[in-house]
Amino acid sequence: MLKTTFNRFKPAALPLKKALSRLALGLGTLLFAAVAVFCVTAPTALAATVEPLHGIQITEKSVTIVVTSNGCTQKEDFTTILAKSQPPIVTFIRLKPDLCKGVSRPYPIQFSLSEVGAKEFKLANLFVPSASFY
DSSP states (O other): OHHHHHHHHHHHHHHHHHHHHHHHHHHHHHHHHHHHHHHHHHHHHHHOEEOOBSEEEEOSSEEEEEEEESSOOOGGGEEEEEEOSSSOEEEEEESSOOOOOSOOEEEEEEEEHHHHTOSSOEEOSOBOOOGGGO
């Protein structure tokens, strides 16, 4: 009788085993896709940093920040993030590192106030005055 009872449940175990195998295969495929996406986007995502500023000048129409350049820094390497608060908080982000091997020097980058997104704001970047620049 024990053998008959076991045989009754055996057919039910096969579809469960097949379903678990398909689930494992699906999860494995999903994990592989997630790793592949991370490997493609990670260099860009990891390169973005909050840039330390050596100076800032604000006028009625623009904001000029002073950053460190090794010779390859461009305005296109930067973006701004505006956090909603009162007043708003602006963060200047370097999207592409300056990997040139030139001598470090101050480099001014000008943004219009419309690019920044606010006329009055707080600054989230670290301010690091550098005696070697001035």
